[in-house]
Amino acid sequence: MGQYSGVLYIPPQARASLQVADEEDHVLFSLMEKVLLFLDSDREVFLILGDSGAGKSTFNRHLECALWKAYRKGGPIPLYINLPSIDKPEHDMIIKQLQIHNFTADQIRELKEHRHLILICDGYDESHLTTNLHSKNLLNKPGQWRAKIIISCRTQHLGPDYRGRFQPNVDRYITRPKELFQEAVIASFSSTQIQEYVEQYVINEKPAWTPVIYMDKLRRIPHLMDLVSNPFLLSLALEALPNLVGSQDDLESITITRVKLYDNFVDKWLSVGKDRLETSSLGPGGREAFEKLLDSCFEQQAINFAKRLATAIFSKQDGRPVVQYPDPVDGQEWKAEFFGPGSEATHLRMSIPLVRNGKQHRFNHRSLLEYFYSRVFFEPPRPDSDNLDSSEESCVSYQSAVILDHSLNQLSIINEYAVLAFLVERVNAYQAFRDQLNAMVELSKEVPSVSLAAANAMTILVKAGIRFNGKDLQGIRIPGANLSEGEFDLAVFQGADLCNVNLTRAWLRQADFKKAHMAGVQFGESPYLAERSGVWSCAYSPDGKKFATGCSSGDISIYSTRTWKKVYALQKSTESPTTCIRPW
Structure with a gap:
């Protein structure tokens, strides 16, 4: 494997990303092994996909460390780039990153002219990017940066045609263009890996439970092993289990969801933060501000602070998680509320799960940002509440004025899939929240101004x-809603506003759409046939029962139009494109 041969050590905490599923034969490989093979190949872009918490960022950091340890003078230089921390990384991201490290213009010029880089780009999805970083940064073009690029991204962020965002541009007239793109998907933890992680956790953290007790609880609580196949959720579960389970023996009756793990984590984090402030040497002003927070329920004030910050990040920064402060010339005064010098803001900021790096602030994990944002739309009742199925926002009060002022009628979360996932679990846990969402949809029939709330709710x-x-949905107004995979057989949508609604893979047998407004409705992708090279020509047989494609590789494929399965494959002896197929 050239200069990257040999074994690179990956510590136990990075094992989350040691295995990836090969996209063709579904065999598990070492991710490090795949990346090193990529670095020794002619390929230029390697895409690492995985769910939130799968270990992408952890792997990227350890890859950077491993490459520096294996570095030899004159070899490629690894450069880690946290994409959300850079303004517009689609333009000059290498220069911007080097400037963060205080490189001079002369040093940057020398690197560009004489060195080859390995770019490790973390958080493509967190930057809300849709552009091709390789192409926009002109990588490997004459006179430009010479570099290979490794990009990590959450799988949920990408649509079906995502490869165009990452594949290097090649001359479409080249008969067989060099394959410059590679991808891998991080696999979930296996039961063996879960046990190894638990054993390492007990060694490092020294909790009261032994690995045997932890594994017994994980296996006996329904569906928990599936949940903790995600490394980040496993780390939350190991912290939460003693508190959530206690001394209960009937583990089969316990329900532990993802959002419950986050609730427990946040409660413990805030409790530790409050205790730390109580024992700290605070000045007179700081002690007075802390006492004031205690009088108004410190934990709830901290949660409200985190919710306001999460809302600001989504509304002011389009969800980009890194906040730069101070920055007196950017005119964004909203940052002062959270990162200014005031004692109350300082106490709350230090008590919620935030991390600071110089002028940059962000939540400890992207999913925590999304978790707090989800609590903007539904605040679960506190454990000491008399009625655990009610709360300030979920009370049974569905008047028009209440829904008009509701956060779901102010902000769209239709495309915030991770936020929706938290709210979905709240719907299944709290009937009052479900009732309120149904009321929003129903009210939209009479009050057009609640259509955003109705679209979010639906x-x-x-x-x-x-x-x-079979539901009566006549006249509902839910423009832009995502109803993909929903069940609407025999439903009545007469006169409904369904403009730009996503109905991909929805069940719509005998649904009634008379006089419904359906401009821009999406029913899913058009049928397609997958070929291994570009299609240059096609033709139907005279009887319409066969369909042929001629490819740039010279191959011809013939399909049955009844099943659209390939029935013949013809390979030409030459590699010239098949540019014409006549009906036979």
């Missing part, structure tokens, strides 16, 4: 698996 209900078969 999206959440569908994602929660609520069925609408």
